[in-house]
Amino acid sequence: MTIPFYVAPEQLMKDRAEYAQKGIARGRSLIATTYDDGILLVAENPSRTLHKISEIYDRIAFAGVGKYNEFDQLRVAGVRHADTKGFSFSREDVDARSLANLYANYLGQVFTHEMKPLEVEILVVELGSHGGPGQLYHVAYEGTIADQERFAAIGGETATIAARFGERWKKDWSLGEALRAAVSSLAGPERSLKPGDLEVAVLAHGNGRRAFHRVEDAELDALLAPPPPGGKSKGSARAAGAGRGTTKPARGAG
Amino acid sequence: MGTGYDGLAPGSYVMGLPIFPATEDPGPNFAALLGNRRADMAGGGIPGASGHGASSGAAGPLRHGTTVVALRFADGVVMAGDRRATEGHIIANRTMDKVFPADRHSAVAIAGTAGPAIEMVRLFQTQLEHYEKVEGVALSLEGKANQLGVMVRDHFPLALQGLVVIPLFAGYDVRRARGRIFTYDVTGGHFEEAEHHATGSGGRDARTTIKLGFRDGLARDEAVELAIQSLYEAADEDSATGGPDVVRGIYPTVATVTAAGYQGVTEDEVAERFRALIERKRAAGQAP
Numbered sequence: 001m002t003i004p005f006y007v008a009p010e011q012l013m014k015d016r017a018e019y020a021q022k023g024i025a026r027g028r029s030l031i032a033t034t035y036d037d038g039i040l041l042v043a044e045n046p047s048r049t050l051h052k053i054s055e056i057y058d059r060i061a062f063a064g065v066g067k068y069n070e071f072d073q074l075r076v077a078g079v080r081h082a083d084t085k086g087f088s089f090s091r092e093d094v095d096a097r098s099l100a101n102l103y104a105n106y107l108g109q110v111f112t113h114e115m116k117p118l119e120v121e122i123l124v125v126e127l128g129s130h131g132g133p134g135q136l137y138h139v140a141y142e143g144t145i146a147d148q149e150r151f152a153a154i155g156g157e158t159a160t161i162a163a164r165f166g167e168r169w170k171k172d173w174s175l176g177e178a179l180r181a182a183v184s185s186l187a188g189p190e191r192s193l194k195p196g197d198l199e200v201a202v203l204a205h206g207n208g209r210r211a212f213h214r215v216e217d218a219e220l221d222a223l224l225a226p227p228p229p230g231g232k233s234k235g236s237a238r239a240a241g242a243g244r245g246t247t248k249p250a251r252g253a254g
Numbered sequence: 255m256g257t258g259y260d261g262l263a264p265g266s267y268v269m270g271l272p273i274f275p276a277t278e279d280p281g282p283n284f285a286a287l288l289g290n291r292r293a294d295m296a297g298g299g300i301p302g303a304s305g306h307g308a309s310s311g312a313a314g315p316l317r318h319g320t321t322v323v324a325l326r327f328a329d330g331v332v333m334a335g336d337r338r339a340t341e342g343h344i345i346a347n348r349t350m351d352k353v354f355p356a357d358r359h360s361a362v363a364i365a366g367t368a369g370p371a372i373e374m375v376r377l378f379q380t381q382l383e384h385y386e387k388v389e390g391v392a393l394s395l396e397g398k399a400n401q402l403g404v405m406v407r408d409h410f411p412l413a414l415q416g417l418v419v420i421p422l423f424a425g426y427d428v429r430r431a432r433g434r435i436f437t438y439d440v441t442g443g444h445f446e447e448a449e450h451h452a453t454g455s456g457g458r459d460a461r462t463t464i465k466l467g468f469r470d471g472l473a474r475d476e477a478v479e480l481a482i483q484s485l486y487e488a489a490d491e492d493s494a495t496g497g498p499d500v501v502r503g504i505y506p507t508v509a510t511v512t513a514a515g516y517q518g519v520t521e522d523e524v525a526e527r528f529r530a531l532i533e534r535k536r537a538a539g540q541a542p
Binding site: 049051054055056073074076077078079080081083084086087102103105106210 | 270271272273284287288376377380383384387388390
């Protein structure tokens, strides 16, 4: 008869947490912040097609760091959850809070019951309705959930990046200002990040029903350029996107 | 369908994060995610829905939407539909919309039994957006047309019981840089129409009007004008098609789909064009 090894629960949890933290720390970081027309998400990501930031629903976006296949599975699950909920009830009934809670439950479940915890850290952000404040939910690998008011940073070296960014954060700053601050906070004093190293997206009030919009190419270059002396440069992020905000659900007609 | 979401009916919403084992993953297919409830419904059928339009079967009166048209022009397509819904000989609704944005670059219009038609549009809209979000790219225009075909085919058993839904699909093909129109029959068969099409009870009259005024490369204004004229003539001949309601200020829905996306034509513009049309007819000595 073999006697199973006894491992103290504290040790077990500690080992798992360490394992997950190591996996997450290997990846590059990500910042989400509020700005005057919505929420900005900036990630360091050299890939143009394997996204860290994605659209979940009309006013909800998802961002993940860590192991790509693991957070991408969570992203798709979020899209499914939101679309099913919106289809069964109404588009208005889909909210970030309940989705973030589901993620937290799932991550907590996996952390305690599975062999291997998920090596991910995710953000679920929602644009405030009627111009109200946005919501940023930070969900960690073991299922802890926290809501941030101003900004959130996830990934490796979060503490340093958050400290750097926190010093520069301003209420109701413009998209360009917020983006430049986020990029230099991600880069730190020794490095500089080029547009090709960045993945940038916004949830903006000006975009109509589907508020999510990727900021790419020329638009990104223009926003990253330092503002002309004296004049204040303000990014548009495609305000009042033509034809974009017109898709409304066919509800109640006939 | 073997997914964890089997038999999910609208309103019976399953909590929990929909994560599937890799072999059972429904991919970007929203209908599969919901479970094959449409097939369940078709198996049972709707009791009392008789054939022949099923306008007042034992199940009660059913609402019908009527005339919708689509035509190509230089920059894309114009789509328009009247606003009347009927229940047998009665006008059930004067303000029903039958033209909907399917996604950014396509529009869908419906004729037939209003209830399932609107449900189909809702599922179609969700499906297109769902695919785009899960896959990260939008479906091709032909892919969208095929998707709608599958939905119409799934509805076929109900169509046999009289609950016919005939959609009309049009959009701007971003890859080929032109507008395209697809028409459907009850079996889900779909066909690409080169120039224009109209469907619904007043469809024949609308089609004739468009045919007389159509040429290749119409400008946007000309195409909108022709769509409006065709609905006017259809309403003149067909009792189930609503004309411009000047008293209540209700006018047909008109929309364009171009490279810039789906854009509804403002009610003011539509009203003004109808006013001008009636004016012209009067001046020419024709009864308006």
